[in-house]
Amino acid sequence: MDHPSTDGATTPPHTAARPAADHADPVPTEAARPTTDRDPGPAGAVDTSPLATAQSQLARAVDILGYDAGLHAMLATPRREMRVAVPLRRDDGRTEVFTGYRVQHNISRGPGKGGLRYAAGVDLDEVRALAMWMTWKCAVVDVPYGGAKGGVTIDPHAHSRAELERVTRRYTSEIMPIIGPERDIMAPDIGTDEQTMAWVMDTYSVNRGFTIPAVTTGKPLAVGGSLGRATATSQGVVHTARAALARDGVHLREVTAAVQGFGKVGSHAARLLHEAGARVLAVSDAHGGVHRGDGLDLPALLAHVARTGTVVGFADADPIDNHGLLTLDVDLLVPAAVEGVLDGDTAGQVKARWVVEGANGPTTSEGDRVLTERGVVVVPDILANAGGVVVSYFEWVQANQAYWWTAQEIDERLEQQMLASHDAVASLARAEGITLRDAALTIGVRRVAEAHQIRGLYP
Helix, strand or coil, rough: CCCCHHHHHHHHHHHCCCCCCCCCCCCCCHHHHCCCCCCCCCCCCCCCCHHHHHHHHHHHHHHCCCHHHHHHHHHHCCEEEEEEEEECCCCCCCEEEEEEHHHHEEEECEEEEEEEEEECCHHHHHHHHHHHHHHHHHHCCCCCCEEEEEEEECHHHHHHHHHHHHHHHHHHHHHHHCCCCCEEEEEECCCCCCCHHHHHHHHHHHHHHHCCHHHECCCCCCCCCCCCCCCHHHHHHHHHHHHHHHHHCCCCHHEEEECCCCCCCCCHHHHHHHHHHEEEEEEEECEEEEECCCCHHCCCHHHHHHCCHHHCCCCCEEEHHHHHHCCCCCCCCEEEECCCCCCCHHHCCCCCEEEECCCCEEEEEEHHHHHHCCCCECCCCHHCCHHHHHHHHHHHEEEEEEEECCHHHHHHHHHHHHHHHHHHHHHHHHCCCCCCHHHHHHHHHHHHHHHHHCCCCCC
16 A cells, blocks of 8 residues: 655644645634533633643644634534433443544545544543544544544443443444444444444444444444454554654663553554563563562563452563553653643653654643653654554545455565654654654645645635
């Protein structure tokens, strides 16, 4: 397949295509600030929510690109939002009602693409932020998707497998009018997995009357999944980490690392870093963390997690909390858990030289400013964890063609696409004297804006 375009690598951001209208006023209109469902908190408090961070990042890119308020508003405002009731008949016969969301932030470059999250704290603002980040992520790695995201406000650990299946099928049926392989394609996220995607695919297919594998990605291989999808995000993290270090003349085998989050992304990232020669000193999950000064025995740790379900209690290590892990004296830090963990205070205590974001939005705007001032290299989420959407695209292509690629083909294409995207971002950052985050956002936002402008405004 074609490699990602490097049009952002040498073109100064201020010379990018702009709308014909006067762009002297970069201040967004009120439409660029979608209403929020969150409590704004005490007067004067800094908003560190994912949506505030996403909006701040977009505003920075718009300012660099010189876009006017009208285009800013179009880029900031989700194209579609759906909120649905998800009633569940519990195993004991009781009925509970949960709330589900699906946000399609932008579909100018192709169908919506984004995960489905099950978590007790899911709300519309979080889903809006995640959908926006997906828009830029897809554009940065140059796959023909727009950004979308979904979620159900539910604690998956408090429900049986049968209950989660009923929630998934009801949620899918409620949002069915706006999803489909040519409209919006789902993938796993926090609290969901390949089985969840199989239930979504089956529910959608049964209602359409025939099997449609391309409505989801991240499915089991037996029902149209792709080789390499389970580890794709983690592989992308390691590819971009290796590339970022190489620009400073450093190899992975020369560094120490800490990984926050030991789930679908963090566990594989830690293993891959270990296999590449890095010494992984600490990891953590939702229950706690473990640390060993001369490096963790990753194969033994993975076996412990397979037996117990958590890193806690691993005999050959000392306990460590999340704050201790994030501020540990290591070379490379991989936050691969949830949003907002690197705020201004924590960022001021980070000792790592490189931060590679495996999670979506782990660094707040204030945290980003602090890390930049301290000279920490941050490989942003919309680049670093884009391996998942790249291989999701490969899975979608394979499903539409009913022709399956080998694991080697997928690994090679993923590496090519991630490294080409990293090179474009890093080249622009160096040429313009901006951060990797600003460079990635500039490339992603410009590509989306160009699609808007080329397609025109209807009617």
